[in-house]
Amino acid sequence: MRIITGILILLFALLQYDLWVGEGSLASAWHLKKSVSAQQKQNDILKERNAALGAEVVDLKQGQDAIEERARNELGMIKDGETFIQVVE
Numbered sequence: 001m002r003i004i005t006g007i008l009i010l011l012f013a014l015l016q017y018d019l020w021v022g023e024g025s026l027a028s029a030w031h032l033k034k035s036v037s038a039q040q041k042q043n044d045i046l047k048e049r050n051a052a053l054g055a056e057v058v059d060l061k062q063g064q065d066a067i068e069e070r071a072r073n074e075l076g077m078i079k080d081g082e083t084f085i086q087v088v089e
Helices: 002-020 026-062 064-075
Strands: none
């Protein structure tokens, strides 16, 4: 009887070890949930960025205004007959 009780206690301890520490444990499941949540947040940020870039591409394909604005802001270009004025703070 004592041997069976000892074996049962040992099996119970091994099962508890797997539950709390082993592969597929509660701790690893918690870490995976945390990782999935962080990845979903990152994906949402990237989806917003992709949508903004997509809108910018459509804008650049459709009109000259967006192209002109980028040329002015990023390349410092001006139209013929315009005077460039730079304000230094």
